[in-house]
Every structure is written in C-alpha cells, then in structure tokens.
Amino acid sequence: MSLKGNKGEWSEIYALLKVLADGKLYGADADLNKIQSLYYNILEVIRMEKDKPQYHYQRNDVDIVIVDEENSELLRRSIKEFEEQAGNLFGEIKNITGTGKNTIPVFDEFLEAIKITSLKAPSSTKSDITIQIHDIYTGAKPVLEFSIKSQLGSPSTLLNASKATNLVFKLKSPLSEAEIEKINELSSPGEKIKRIELNSELEFNHCANDIFSRNLRMIDSTMPKIIADLVYLANKNKSWSIEDLLANDLNLDEDEKELIEYKVKQLLVSASLGMMPSSKWNGYDEATGGYIVVKTTGDLVCYHLYNRNALKDFLFRNTKFENASQSRHQFGTIYKDEDGNQYFNLNLQIRFKK
Known part of the structure; x- marks a missing residue:
C-alpha cells in the first residue's frame, strides 16, 4: 500500500x-x-x-x-x-x-x-x-x-495551541453587559482588546493550565507574565514576528529588552527540544542532538546542541506568534467567574515564518 x-x-x-x-x-x-x-x-x-x-x-x-x-x-x-x-x-x-x-x-x-x-x-x-x-x-x-x-x-509550528496555552487576563474595571456583547461579536482578538481598553484595562492574571504555568516557570519564574505580555502586544499591535516585536513594540530600555530576549530564546529552545504545554516537563531536552532543517535547495543543515547559541538565534529570527481557532481553544471572549469578575483569554501558538 x-x-x-x-x-x-x-x-x-x-x-x-x-x-x-x-x-x-x-x-x-x-x-x-x-x-x-x-x-x-x-x-x-x-x-x-x-x-x-x-x-x-x-x-x-x-x-x-x-x-x-x-x-x-x-x-x-x-x-x-x-x-x-x-x-x-x-x-x-x-x-x-x-x-x-x-x-x-x-x-x-x-x-x-x-x-x-x-x-x-x-x-x-x-x-x-x-x-x-x-x-x-x-x-x-x-x-x-x-x-x-x-x-x-x-511553515510548521514550534509550539502548538491548545486550551492549555490560554493566558488569562482580568478586566480591571467591569464592562456593561451591552458592551460585552458588542465586543464579543468582533472577530479579531486585537480589535477586542482595543475596544475593551476604551473603558477598562487588561491585566495578566494566570495561565489557564497549571502544568503549562509550571513548565514556563521552569525556564524563568517570570516567564508566564513575559509571554502573556508579548502575546498581548502581538495581538494589539498586529506585530507577530517575535524578533520585530521585541525590537519595536516593547516600551523598555535596551538593558531590559536584552533580558527579555535572552529569556524568550530560552523558551524557544525549550519548546523545540522537549517542553510541551500540557505534559509535566523535567527541564531536559528530548531531542538530544538538536535540529535538522531541510532547506528549499534540498540541503540538510543542523543545529547541534554543541552550537546551542546558533540554534537560539535561528529560532528567534525565524518564528512568530499567531492565533489559532478562537472557538476551538476557547479564547477571545469576555466571560465572568462566579464572583462576577470579568476575564479575557488570549492564546499562545508559535509558528515558523517559513
């Protein structure tokens, strides 16, 4: 067959x-x-x-x-x-x-x-x-x-979207039911963010999945908030390239940007070699050799773990954030908890640019 x-x-x-x-x-x-x-x-x-x-x-x-x-x-x-x-x-x-x-x-x-x-x-x-x-x-x-x-x-994904990769933001000021209905009818998460922020603010609250939160904190204790802030900016500014986003959209001084870039590169390498959002990760690489890339010319090249810095830079320059299905992964809609607090989920998916 x-x-x-x-x-x-x-x-x-x-x-x-x-x-x-x-x-x-x-x-x-x-x-x-x-x-x-x-x-x-x-x-x-x-x-x-x-x-x-x-x-x-x-x-x-x-x-x-x-x-x-x-x-x-x-x-x-x-x-x-x-x-x-x-x-x-x-x-x-x-x-x-x-x-x-x-x-x-x-x-x-x-x-x-x-x-x-x-x-x-x-x-x-x-x-x-x-x-x-x-x-x-x-x-x-x-x-x-x-x-x-x-x-x-x-282009293939580096980190796949799922309900586990939802990032939960809290609305600091509650919106009316009528306003929520209007916002939820919009199609783009970025447009929804802009509409929310006419009368409220979004503040990162937590990762929807405890295992994913733990895995991110294995990389760096502040990684959940770092990645949530970047996904927020990517949606709001429609700036999806990870490299461009850090260069142009972060309102930080160069030293702070350098720290964020280092941590994001650590996340990209971890996602490429072992870390999966909904499986408890021990911090070890599963792809113990590294990466092989099949180029459009037919040539093969590799990023061996001996040359980890080149792998970090390759991933950083060649990946982007993107949105998967809002309905399938349950994000992009304002909702309430039992105490009446209002929340809005964004979702993490990372894909290669080419």
Missing part, C-alpha cells in the same frame, strides 16, 4: 535518505548558512517501525547496510542508489501541490525494500530521527535524536 503524507512528513523520509547518502551532517549559522568546517560524520541511522523491531541503517564507504537488533544483515544497497533515490524524492516532494496528504507510488517498492512502512517513526518525544555520529572533535560516537523541520511545505 502506498504511503501517504504531506510535504513535511515526506521530508522526514527524505532527510533519512539524504543523511545516509551524504555521510555528513553540517552545522549552520543563525541564517541557515552551512558552516563547512563544522560537520558530523554519519555512522548509522536507527529507526523503529510500528510493531516491528529496530532497524539500523549502517553506512560504510560504499554501501548502506540494514541490520536488525541482533546485527543480522537484512539488506545491502549502494550509497549511489540512496543518492539517486534521495534526489528523486526531493523532486517529487517539490511537485506536491496543496497542503494535504499525498502518495508517491514510484517509491513504494524502494521504501518497502529498505523496511520503511510508515512516514513517521512512532515517537512520544520531540525527536524525528535517531542518528549515531562520529564527532571528529572529541572522537565520541554518541547516538543522538534530532527534530526535523522542513522548508518544503507549509
């Missing part, structure tokens, strides 16, 4: 083929430029298929050898074939139109031969691919997990 997926999901298979074909994974600067002197030699890729054992895709100078958990050889294919198949798959992914799921039947036989029966390996973590590298600087051969982001499809 043909596998079916969107451009991002097919990109994970492309990354597997490409990293084995290239034999090296290059580091990048904050602007996705390959650093020629910074690379990691690929020893093998480890993949778990659903209801099947681990497969190890081992690379030598000539072949890719697939072995099972007992190190028994199952298949041997030339590196040249992996190079050709990676190039062909890249072309097919580029030709996919729309954002839906698509099959690429010409790859059915090859993928079945190399033991790939699903586009996404089963995982409960942030990682998408597991690679053993040879670190030429230390001589170590660690097994690392990487998250994959593709520029071939629609």
Whole structure:
C-alpha cells in the first residue's frame, strides 16, 4: 500500500535518505548558512517501525547496510542508489501541490525494500530521527535524536495551541453587559482588546493550565507574565514576528529588552527540544542532538546542541506568534467567574515564518 503524507512528513523520509547518502551532517549559522568546517560524520541511522523491531541503517564507504537488533544483515544497497533515490524524492516532494496528504507510488517498492512502512517513526518525544555520529572533535560516537523541520511545505509550528496555552487576563474595571456583547461579536482578538481598553484595562492574571504555568516557570519564574505580555502586544499591535516585536513594540530600555530576549530564546529552545504545554516537563531536552532543517535547495543543515547559541538565534529570527481557532481553544471572549469578575483569554501558538 502506498504511503501517504504531506510535504513535511515526506521530508522526514527524505532527510533519512539524504543523511545516509551524504555521510555528513553540517552545522549552520543563525541564517541557515552551512558552516563547512563544522560537520558530523554519519555512522548509522536507527529507526523503529510500528510493531516491528529496530532497524539500523549502517553506512560504510560504499554501501548502506540494514541490520536488525541482533546485527543480522537484512539488506545491502549502494550509497549511489540512496543518492539517486534521495534526489528523486526531493523532486517529487517539490511537485506536491496543496497542503494535504499525498502518495508517491514510484517509491513504494524502494521504501518497502529498505523496511520503511510508515512516514513517521512512532515517537512520544520531540525527536524525528535517531542518528549515531562520529564527532571528529572529541572522537565520541554518541547516538543522538534530532527534530526535523522542513522548508518544503507549509511553515510548521514550534509550539502548538491548545486550551492549555490560554493566558488569562482580568478586566480591571467591569464592562456593561451591552458592551460585552458588542465586543464579543468582533472577530479579531486585537480589535477586542482595543475596544475593551476604551473603558477598562487588561491585566495578566494566570495561565489557564497549571502544568503549562509550571513548565514556563521552569525556564524563568517570570516567564508566564513575559509571554502573556508579548502575546498581548502581538495581538494589539498586529506585530507577530517575535524578533520585530521585541525590537519595536516593547516600551523598555535596551538593558531590559536584552533580558527579555535572552529569556524568550530560552523558551524557544525549550519548546523545540522537549517542553510541551500540557505534559509535566523535567527541564531536559528530548531531542538530544538538536535540529535538522531541510532547506528549499534540498540541503540538510543542523543545529547541534554543541552550537546551542546558533540554534537560539535561528529560532528567534525565524518564528512568530499567531492565533489559532478562537472557538476551538476557547479564547477571545469576555466571560465572568462566579464572583462576577470579568476575564479575557488570549492564546499562545508559535509558528515558523517559513
């Protein structure tokens, strides 16, 4: 049966083929430029298929050898074939139109031969691919997990919206029922904020989800308020780029902006490598290797955790806040508690710009 997926999901298979074909994974600067002197030699890729054992895709100078958990050889294919198949798959992914799921039947036989029966390996973590590298600087051969982001499809999310990512603001002065009704009929949270603030003020009160609040405070004790203030400004000023928002919309001196920027970068890295809003987080990275980016050129570059500063800058420059569905995630409407206090929720979602 043909596998079916969107451009991002097919990109994970492309990354597997490409990293084995290239034999090296290059580091990048904050602007996705390959650093020629910074690379990691690929020893093998480890993949778990659903209801099947681990497969190890081992690379030598000539072949890719697939072995099972007992190190028994199952298949041997030339590196040249992996190079050709990676190039062909890249072309097919580029030709996919729309954002839906698509099959690429010409790859059915090859993928079945190399033991790939699903586009996404089963995982409960942030990682998408597991690679053993040879670190030429230390001589170590660690097994690392990487998250994959593709520029071939629609921009992916870094932190997904849910009811857990709601940020609760309290109206400092109550509004009349008639005014609340008019405001709730507006469509944009930003327009609602402006209307509320004609006769009241919004003050951040708490995160709707206690686990999310705890996870944010693991990063910094003031992070819930920092992120709430930024989401508020993004909506009010329609300034969604995180980098631009901090540069242009914060009414703070440069020292304070520098502190906020540092903390926001910590949040972005944490969200990219391990922290999920509704799951209690222990502060550790789950994607222990870092990030692999599939560029529009077909090249792969990575942000290894050894080069964490470049990863921070890349995420900071290339992400934005956005609003998901107000009705689905229950935000953007004035409501009351049992004591008559009035509240207004905003919601956090972070997406890559491209």
